[in-house]
Amino acid sequence: MKKVMLICSGGMSTSLLASKVKKLAEEKGLDLDIFAIAAQETDEELEKQKLDLILLGPQIAFMKKQIQGKVADTGIPIDSIDRISYGMMDAKKVLEQIQGYFK
Amino acid sequence: MDKFTEKLESLLGPLVEKINSNRYINAIKDGFFGAMSLLIIGSFFALLANIPITGYAAFMTSIFGKGWSDFFNVPFNISMNIMTLYVVISMARSLGKTYKLNSIECITSALAGFLVLTPQLALKGASGLTGIPTENLSSKGLFVGMITAVLAVEIVRFFENRGWKIKMPDSVPANVATSFSSLIPTLMVIIIFNIIRAVFTLTSFDTVQTLIYHYLQIPLQSLGSSLPAILLLTVFEVLLWSVGIHGSSIVGNVMFPIWITATAENAKAYAAGQPLPHIFVNEFYSNFMKIGGFGATLGLAILLFFFAKSKQYKVLGRLALAPGIFQINEPLIFGMPIMLNPVMLIPFLITPIVMALMTYVAMATGIVPYANGTMLPWTTPPVVSGFLLSGWRGAALNVVQIFVSMAIYYPFFKVQDNIEFQKEQGQAEAEAKEA
Numbered sequence: 001m002k003k004v005m006l007i008c009s010g011g012m013s014t015s016l017l018a019s020k021v022k023k024l025a026e027e028k029g030l031d032l033d034i035f036a037i038a039a040q041e042t043d044e045e046l047e048k049q050k051l052d053l054i055l056l057g058p059q060i061a062f063m064k065k066q067i068q069g070k071v072a073d074t075g076i077p078i079d080s081i082d083r084i085s086y087g088m089m090d091a092k093k094v095l096e097q098i099q100g101y102f103k
Numbered sequence: 104m105d106k107f108t109e110k111l112e113s114l115l116g117p118l119v120e121k122i123n124s125n126r127y128i129n130a131i132k133d134g135f136f137g138a139m140s141l142l143i144i145g146s147f148f149a150l151l152a153n154i155p156i157t158g159y160a161a162f163m164t165s166i167f168g169k170g171w172s173d174f175f176n177v178p179f180n181i182s183m184n185i186m187t188l189y190v191v192i193s194m195a196r197s198l199g200k201t202y203k204l205n206s207i208e209c210i211t212s213a214l215a216g217f218l219v220l221t222p223q224l225a226l227k228g229a230s231g232l233t234g235i236p237t238e239n240l241s242s243k244g245l246f247v248g249m250i251t252a253v254l255a256v257e258i259v260r261f262f263e264n265r266g267w268k269i270k271m272p273d274s275v276p277a278n279v280a281t282s283f284s285s286l287i288p289t290l291m292v293i294i295i296f297n298i299i300r301a302v303f304t305l306t307s308f309d310t311v312q313t314l315i316y317h318y319l320q321i322p323l324q325s326l327g328s329s330l331p332a333i334l335l336l337t338v339f340e341v342l343l344w345s346v347g348i349h350g351s352s353i354v355g356n357v358m359f360p361i362w363i364t365a366t367a368e369n370a371k372a373y374a375a376g377q378p379l380p381h382i383f384v385n386e387f388y389s390n391f392m393k394i395g396g397f398g399a400t401l402g403l404a405i406l407l408f409f410f411a412k413s414k415q416y417k418v419l420g421r422l423a424l425a426p427g428i429f430q431i432n433e434p435l436i437f438g439m440p441i442m443l444n445p446v447m448l449i450p451f452l453i454t455p456i457v458m459a460l461m462t463y464v465a466m467a468t469g470i471v472p473y474a475n476g477t478m479l480p481w482t483t484p485p486v487v488s489g490f491l492l493s494g495w496r497g498a499a500l501n502v503v504q505i506f507v508s509m510a511i512y513y514p515f516f517k518v519q520d521n522i523e524f525q526k527e528q529g530q531a532e533a534e535a536k537e538a
Contacts, residue, residue, distance in 0.1 A: 009349045062123065066123070089422055
């Protein structure tokens with residue numbers, strides 16, 4: 001099971017996306033756990049969870065460096081979600097992006 | 104345009120990163136975040152004690168007797184009305200965590216430091232009884248509280264880092280040892296704050312609370328809650344969003360302590376049945392200006408949902424309307440997109456400014472009452488929020504605002520939709536030719 005954490009400012013709009021991607025992954029029979037959190041919860045979640053990938057909403061892409069510093073020793077990849085696929089809540093494209101890290 | 108936005112991005116990016124990674128700003132943000140649910144609950148109790156319907160109070164008295172309002176006032180008084188206590192606790196914990204210090208040690212030290220600075224008064228007529236004025240624990244003491252929390256945690260850190268603590272021989276169990284080791288940092292916090300307190304009793308301010316309230320909190324509040332400041336911040340927020348940066352979290356985090364003080368003061372006046380002091384409170388920005396999210400985009404979401412010709416925007420409209428009702432508009436900003444889009448950025452700038460002016464004029468002329476100090480989650484749908492904040496006239500204002508938002512966005516939506524529609528037609532034709 002691969003664990004993917006999506007982060008955005010309030011955790012609201014990424015949770016929209018997360019539930020869509022999760023549904024699509026289930027339909028495809030992929031072993032993925034995808035969930036969304038608010039930026040403020042990052043530290044706590046990093047302590048609690050063993051993650052395989054962190055994706056940021058494009059609106060907080062500027063936090064990439066900051067969060068990267070926190071997970072540097074774990075080697076968890078971290079990236080931001082493509083703007084248009086984020087806006088269109090394009091689960092297919094985002095899932096493709098996610099799978100790209102697990103090849 | 105590309106060069107311009109690149110320049111804008113390289114200018115704003117580092118600034119935003121700096122603000123966002125600032126330890127103290129984050130501690131303040133987390134401080135309020137931690138106390139938020141309690142404050143929201145508390146403010147609703149004030150609302151329930153004072154529902155503005157004629158005969159409500161008499162009706163309640165006839166059923167529950169004279170003390171009925173205490174049932175609502177007590178929860179309000181122990182939550183929103185002493186909000187600073189909770190913010191200090193939550194802030195000290197968050198800041199302590201960033202330094203990897205013991206949470207309880209930070210919380211108790213900060214709280215003790217804050218109470219040292221707060222006056223204790225002898226109660227009249229009750230010999231030997233003293234009281235802490237709750238006023239100093241309310242929003243009036245908020246800035247003292249925030250400064251105290253930061254200072255106290257810094258003192259704890261200073262002494263922890265230098266290892267100036269009571270060290271026990273190895274034979275002493277670890278738990279026993281920690282109970283001693285936290286003594287010195289906490290003691291130092293109390294000594295330092297006590298010196299500050301003592302020095303202030305010699306001055307004309309008497310207490311630190313008076314100085315900070317009059318010379319820091321009030322000036323910042325009147326500066327940060329003026330119409331020009333609001334409009335300037337709106338423009339700044341548009342700039343951030345225009346390159347895809349979450350502007351609301353930046354502006355909101357910095358301004359929140361100032362704006363929420365005004366909200367709390369209105370709530371206090373409302374609970375006491377007095378005239379509301381502030382036209383500009385946090386909810387003015389979050390609920391009367393951001394109809395459907397920053398940029399007041401609910402009108403745009405409605406236009407896309409009902410009137411889009413292009414396939415792309417029909418899909419987007421279906422996607423964006425429901426979140427828009429709950430004040431979430433990332434689908435529009437990134438999906439349409441509004442960001443980096445010179446056509447859509449024009450109404451994205453104009454609409455929130457018009458919303459601010461409409462609300463300001465409606466409230467200043469008394470057509471719509473000031474927001475009553477209820478703290479709402481920012482995701483509360485418009486009209487509902489207007490009603491809770493300013494009664495039926497607030498709800499009516501929201502309805503008008505939605506139509507105004509539609510009207511402003513309409514011509515730009517038309518242009519954008521047409522461009523997309525032509526593109527789709529062109530593609531369809533090209534595909535038909537190939538086939």
